Amino acid sequence: MTTRLRVLDDGAWISVNDAREVRVSELWRLDAPDLCECTLTDLVVENFQTVGVDGSTVEARVYGQCIACGETGITDWVPIGRVRGGEFTELDRGAVRRVRREA
Amino acid sequence: MPTDVENWKSEVYGNEIRDHLFEFAEQGFDSIPDDERDAWFERFKWWGLYHQRNGQEGYFMMRIGTPNGVLEPGQLRTVGEIADEYARGPGTNPIFGDAYADFTTRQSIQLHWIELSDVPAIFEKLEENGLSTQQACGDSWRNIVGNPVAGKDAQEVIDAWPVIRELNETFKGNDDHSNLPRKWKVSVTGSADGSGQGDINDLAFEPAYKEVDGEEVVGFNVRVGGGLSRNEPRLARDIDVWVSPERVSDVAGGLSALFRDNGDREDRYNARIKFLVDEWGAEKVRDTLQEEYVDFELHTAGRDVREEYTYNTGAGERNDLVGIHDQKDGTNFVGLNVLVGRMGAEDVLELADVADEYGSGEVRLSQRQNVIVTDVPDDELDNLLDEPILEHYSPSPSPFMRGSVACTGTEYCSLSIVETKNRQVRYARWLKENVELPEDLDQFHIHLSGCTASCAQPQIADVSLRGMKTRKDGDPVEALDVGLGGGLGENPQFARWVTQRVPVDEVPGAIANLVESFADERDEGESFRAFVARHDEDELDAFVDPEETDYEDPMMHNTKRTWYPYAENDSMEDAPSPPADD
Numbered sequence A: 001m002t003t004r005l006r007v008l009d010d011g012a013w014i015s016v017n018d019a020r021e022v023r024v025s026e027l028w029r030l031d032a033p034d035l036c037e038c039t040l041t042d043l044v045v046e047n048f049q050t051v052g053v054d055g056s057t058v059e060a061r062v063y064g065q066c067i068a069c070g071e072t073g074i075t076d077w078v079p080i081g082r083v084r085g086g087e088f089t090e091l092d093r094g095a096v097r098r099v100r101r102e103a
Numbered sequence B: 001m002p003t004d005v006e007n008w009k010s011e012v013y014g015n016e017i018r019d020h021l022f023e024f025a026e027q028g029f030d031s032i033p034d035d036e037r038d039a040w041f042e043r044f045k046w047w048g049l050y051h052q053r054n055g056q057e058g059y060f061m062m063r064i065g066t067p068n069g070v071l072e073p074g075q076l077r078t079v080g081e082i083a084d085e086y087a088r089g090p091g092t093n094p095i096f097g098d099a100y101a102d103f104t105t106r107q108s109i110q111l112h113w114i115e116l117s118d119v120p121a122i123f124e125k126l127e128e129n130g131l132s133t134q135q136a137c138g139d140s141w142r143n144i145v146g147n148p149v150a151g152k153d154a155q156e157v158i159d160a161w162p163v164i165r166e167l168n169e170t171f172k173g174n175d176d177h178s179n180l181p182r183k184w185k186v187s188v189t190g191s192a193d194g195s196g197q198g199d200i201n202d203l204a205f206e207p208a209y210k211e212v213d214g215e216e217v218v219g220f221n222v223r224v225g226g227g228l229s230r231n232e233p234r235l236a237r238d239i240d241v242w243v244s245p246e247r248v249s250d251v252a253g254g255l256s257a258l259f260r261d262n263g264d265r266e267d268r269y270n271a272r273i274k275f276l277v278d279e280w281g282a283e284k285v286r287d288t289l290q291e292e293y294v295d296f297e298l299h300t301a302g303r304d305v306r307e308e309y310t311y312n313t314g315a316g317e318r319n320d321l322v323g324i325h326d327q328k329d330g331t332n333f334v335g336l337n338v339l340v341g342r343m344g345a346e347d348v349l350e351l352a353d354v355a356d357e358y359g360s361g362e363v364r365l366s367q368r369q370n371v372i373v374t375d376v377p378d379d380e381l382d383n384l385l386d387e388p389i390l391e392h393y394s395p396s397p398s399p400f401m402r403g404s405v406a407c408t409g410t411e412y413c414s415l416s417i418v419e420t421k422n423r424q425v426r427y428a429r430w431l432k433e434n435v436e437l438p439e440d441l442d443q444f445h446i447h448l449s450g451c452t453a454s455c456a457q458p459q460i461a462d463v464s465l466r467g468m469k470t471r472k473d474g475d476p477v478e479a480l481d482v483g484l485g486g487g488l489g490e491n492p493q494f495a496r497w498v499t500q501r502v503p504v505d506e507v508p509g510a511i512a513n514l515v516e517s518f519a520d521e522r523d524e525g526e527s528f529r530a531f532v533a534r535h536d537e538d539e540l541d542a543f544v545d546p547e548e549t550d551y552e553d554p555m556m557h558n559t560k561r562t563w564y565p566y567a568e569n570d571s572m573e574d575a576p577s578p579p580a581d582d
């Protein structure tokens, strides 16, 4: 089964199978050494750039700002949830997310 | 590769969306096939319907485009009646109640909680009264803006209203221009005050004189590629073209076609014409327009009147259109302050009556979210000023009330990071009670936008506030970035972002401290904008000095995690289901 993944409304949210699933304005803890020098980036998600899927993991690249150090930028691929049997589950908001570099 | 949005647009877009919309309205919200929702919601925008944010499924914001902000006699009443009947939803706003209309920074009107099933009835009523939502959102010609008192303003160089009407008639519903790569915002100004805010639009016509066949003629200079969004603010660039009023439509159509054919359809973030102008330069825009899109010789730019601009400049006269002003015909227009642009439906109806009684019944909307009652004879002024409704919507408000502009924010908007309108009301009230501006200042503009899209035009205010997050005592809270010293005028200047991520409850204190430093350290008669201009960012950051005060903010938490921030049971689990079709 294919999953329809889209970034919509100027990067405001991610649509999975025509339902709004993940939205901007959350704070994410990221292990993202490329984005800033903090041990963990404390990222305000401002805009989704692109969305993709790696196996069953749905990933996105996002524009945001680390509120600990002020650095802004676009992340590499960050996991945002999983699809199983056509059902999407969002990653726990408190989880530390490890960024995957583009191969 | 074209984007999904481009693919949807190439299947169905423009006028034809209406039939589908009406069919869905008839059959019910659930008749939109599950796998076509994203596509239809994108298309509905072209007819002025924007799906409200997550948690408010099935409810729409409806935007009515009123060209140049002109509401002819009777039209305000229509808006009030529609707001009263249809713009009621499951959420009650603690400040504004159950039904209200928002007057926007592009001289349009927004209603919320609109149900799909009501759309045909609303359209019918709008259209019977000469109003429309066509192209109010979506990728096409948006509502055309300008000096709202065009045709009446005693300060005007040329009457832009016939030009705006012609553009509106030519480009609304025009299949050649209905599917552009992105929104297309046009401003046409005929007065010397700069109140059309051309500099921040995709396409601007500004008054200018030109010698043609030995005679000095009034027409317009053309600028292209302004806009504020996405941390990429641009001023419209001078493309060295003057055009007579009769040819504005040809030049505007040429530029819109140039954008249609050359704008980036593969990356929506890069699609606005401001980026094409970045890439090409003004000269190539002019050359391409001349060679491929118009069939007459373009004039070079004429003598403009930019040195006379006052609107939103942060100094001098007429920074806004609030208060009593002369019309050409000897009557007056009276600008009323509408705090953050929102007016309860009952007040809208009341104001429609008042406009009828003392003026011609016409009202107009400004780009500072205010409303103007026009055509008031001298001998009716006192009676108008005595009307109770003018106590709340004042022609002589406190500077902090008058200077407040705020966007939609987390109440309804998907992009927002913070609560905006109600917060700005709370700020303005607190500042009015607690902060003293130097006596010679009657204006101080504070604009609050919930995100970088910049719908509240924060970059052109004295104090710009933009939604952010921070941690306070370890907990995430809503916060604002603070920018200073923006304004339009002959030499426009975007605000400089000097202080980042101030927790929302410390912002009033920060502004109080800032105003105090300004009052202490300004030169005699110096404007706030000039004061900011002569300080560097570190000095300004020190002036801002965030501080807790007796201001309390009830919306510090992530208001986006609620289905509606003001609901008693506000969690997403308590979100209403899409409205039942009745």
Ligand code: HEM
Residues within 6 Å of the ligand: A009, A010, B050, B061, B104, B105, B106, B107, B108, B110, B182, B183, B185, B200, B201, B226, B227, B228, B229, B230, B272, B407, B408, B412, B413, B414, B415, B453, B454, B455, B456, B457
């Ligand atoms: C549900 C509410 C709204 C949403 C989702 C929304 C969305 C957006 C977006 C995505 C942008 C960025 C534009 C771009 O790059 O093309 C933008 C900019 C803008 N919008 Fe809104 N908007 C909303 C409400 C409003 C209101 C209330 C107004 C007044 C009519 C408004 C006027 C503007 C202005 C003036 C800009 C910035 C200037 C520019 O770049 O052209 N918006 N809006």
Ligand code: SF4
Residues within 6 Å of the ligand: B407, B408, B409, B410, B413, B414, B415, B416, B417, B449, B450, B451, B452, B453, B454, B455, B456
């Ligand atoms: S500035 Fe951002 S938060 Fe405010 S209305 Fe526009 S898109 Fe929404």
